[in-house]
Amino acid sequence: MHLARTAERTLDLQYYIWNADLSGMLLFDAVREAADRGVRVRLLLDDNNTAGLDEILAALDSHENIEVRLFNPFAIRRPRLINYLVHFSRLNRRMHNKSFTADNQATIIGGRNIGDEYFNATEGVAFVDLDVLAVGPVVRAVSADFDRYWASASSYPVDLLLPLVPAQKRKEIADSALQLTRSPAATAYLEALRNTTFVQALLAGKLPLEWAPTRMVSDDPVKALGRATPGVLLPQKLHTVLGRPEEHLELVSAYFVPTAEGTETLAAMARRNVELRILTNSLEATDVAVVHAGYLKRRKALLEAGVRLFELRRLTPRDGFAENIGPFGSSAASLHAKTFAADGRRIFIGSFNFDPRSAALNTEMGFVIESPVLARRIDAAFRQGIPERSYEVRLDEAGDLYWIERRDGQLVRHDVEPGTSIWQRASLATLSMLPIEWLL
Numbered sequence: 001m002h003l004a005r006t007a008e009r010t011l012d013l014q015y016y017i018w019n020a021d022l023s024g025m026l027l028f029d030a031v032r033e034a035a036d037r038g039v040r041v042r043l044l045l046d047d048n049n050t051a052g053l054d055e056i057l058a059a060l061d062s063h064e065n066i067e068v069r070l071f072n073p074f075a076i077r078r079p080r081l082i083n084y085l086v087h088f089s090r091l092n093r094r095m096h097n098k099s100f101t102a103d104n105q106a107t108i109i110g111g112r113n114i115g116d117e118y119f120n121a122t123e124g125v126a127f128v129d130l131d132v133l134a135v136g137p138v139v140r141a142v143s144a145d146f147d148r149y150w151a152s153a154s155s156y157p158v159d160l161l162l163p164l165v166p167a168q169k170r171k172e173i174a175d176s177a178l179q180l181t182r183s184p185a186a187t188a189y190l191e192a193l194r195n196t197t198f199v200q201a202l203l204a205g206k207l208p209l210e211w212a213p214t215r216m217v218s219d220d221p222v223k224a225l226g227r228a229t230p231g232v233l234l235p236q237k238l239h240t241v242l243g244r245p246e247e248h249l250e251l252v253s254a255y256f257v258p259t260a261e262g263t264e265t266l267a268a269m270a271r272r273n274v275e276l277r278i279l280t281n282s283l284e285a286t287d288v289a290v291v292h293a294g295y296l297k298r299r300k301a302l303l304e305a306g307v308r309l310f311e312l313r314r315l316t317p318r319d320g321f322a323e324n325i326g327p328f329g330s331s332a333a334s335l336h337a338k339t340f341a342a343d344g345r346r347i348f349i350g351s352f353n354f355d356p357r358s359a360a361l362n363t364e365m366g367f368v369i370e371s372p373v374l375a376r377r378i379d380a381a382f383r384q385g386i387p388e389r390s391y392e393v394r395l396d397e398a399g400d401l402y403w404i405e406r407r408d409g410q411l412v413r414h415d416v417e418p419g420t421s422i423w424q425r426a427s428l429a430t431l432s433m434l435p436i437e438w439l440l
Contacts, residue, residue, distance in 0.1 A: 002202060003102040004030035011041045012101045012146045016094065016351070017049045019115035020056060021122075022186060027114055028056065029181050035065035042066075044150055046095040047073040051080060058162040059170045068158045069150065071095040072224050077162070092439070093224045095149070096351050096362040098131075099142055106135050107142045109216075109367060110349055111254070111338045118336070121189050125287065127336035128312070130252075132349045132367055133207075134214060141216040145365065152221035210373055215241055217350075218365035234352055234364045241368045242342050248275035250378045251340040256280035257294035257355035257440045258302070267305035277382045278302075281335045282311035282391055283428065284419030291355065293431035294440040303395045310382075310390040313405070314419060338366070341378035346370050356438050391418055 004011060004027070011034055018024055035041045043060065047070040050057065054077060061068040072095065074083045084091055101107040110131030116122040118129055134142075149155060165173070180186060193199050201207045217237045222228050230236065249269065256278065258266060270276050283292050299309060315333040338354075341347040350366015352358045391403040391414065403414040417425060 001030045004034050007039045007102040009103050014044045014099045016046045016096045017113035021116045023116050023119045023121045025180050035063050043068045046071045048094050054162050058165045059173045061158045069155045072154045073156050094362045097365045104143045107139045125332045130337035138214040149221045154224045212371035215368045219363040223363050235359050245342045247343045250277050252279045253354040254335045255291045255353040255355050258298050263298045270306040276307040279310045285314040285334045287334045293428045294437045297432045309393040312390050341375040344375045347375045
């Protein structure tokens with residue numbers, strides 16, 4: 001909101017999800033206010049999660065300074081599922097990128113979508129997520145990448161897809177948005193945000209900046225059409241930029257599906273005496289349980305190779321997973337961050353999950369930052385913080401899995417996946433045997 005309110009010329013916004021909830025409408029309103037000041041706004045959304053947003057997006061697009069495009073759109077707006085019957089191969093590929101760029105001067109990229117669960121503005125499950133705010137030359141690279149997606153063959157102006165919204169309906173939408181943004185809930189949330197140490201430092205111009213060489217990596221948008229050659233996919237670019245870890249690698253992935261090939265790659269690193277520590281969601285914490293099916297069958301091989309596995313517990317505000325946002329303190333949290341650090345020297349932050357979908361189907365983006373300071377923070381988190389908030393998966397002498405929980409200074413052993421039922425475990429074991437890994 002601060003970037004939107006201070007923008008003078010342009011706002012380029014690219015997201016996989018933008019919900020019409022409290023935080024989503026607050027940001028829509030900030031974007032509309034910027035356009036009213038003469039700022040040129042371009043909003044590019046993946047169409048997979050825009051159900052119920054058609055009138056709002058068409059109303060925004062009717063503003064003379066706002067242009068909205070949908071990436072890889074659904075031709076039939078209702079019912080949307082019909083599209084999958086005739087275009088499954090295309091619609092199975094999505095734009096997972098997230099970026100918020102103001103005046104080609106500052107940008108926010110990372111794993112966070114726009115919605116209450118991503119900003120701790122909900123009493124339900126919230127996400128532990130990670131973004132980076134960047135200034136300097138790399139912002140121009142993000143802007144150029146946005147232009148590439150904006151002009152791609154998969155990007156369609158909404159006026160070609162959605163009917164024109166009558167003036168009266170646009171007024172009703174505006175009045176409804178105004179009512180929400182002035183509601184007691186919005187007032188309480190914004191006041192709580194203003195009182196956070198981060199926002200106070202931001203507004204006072206006192207945020208500590210880490211000046212470091214930074215490189216943007218992203219997929220070519222033709223990946224959404226199935227036309228990208230393997231050599232230009234983001235995993236290959238990351239391998240080129242990050243190099244080969246020699247000492248240690250810390251990996252955080254909300255949806256960790258290493259596949260047989262990825263498991264062997266990680267195991268080979270471990271056999272070279274590279275220390276590997278991985279954090280993903282536990283079954284009790286994940287918001288996409290089916291993804292766990294692609295992970296659970298690889299755990300034993302990773303552990304046998306010497307990889308350490310941590311599974312985030314279903315946290316509560318008492319666990320200190322986030323700064324409590326006033327009355328909205330979430331009842332539980334699930335991991336959504338995507339980052340990894342290599343050899344304490346460089347770090348990746350972006351939208352890329354370590355799974356087949358990110359590697360081969362969805363488009364992704366992120367920053368590789370040459371910063372020992374930031375890389376050491378990830379290392380430090382694995383040494384203190386992550387173990388206390390996770391289950392560590394281990395192997396016993398018989399080769400069976402068990403989970404260690406650190407509770408009140410004590411080690412508690414679980415011989416079955418903590419916080420799960422026999423039905424959940426049986427269902428996931430069955431799914432893990434199905435040939436669905438490439439979809440996960």
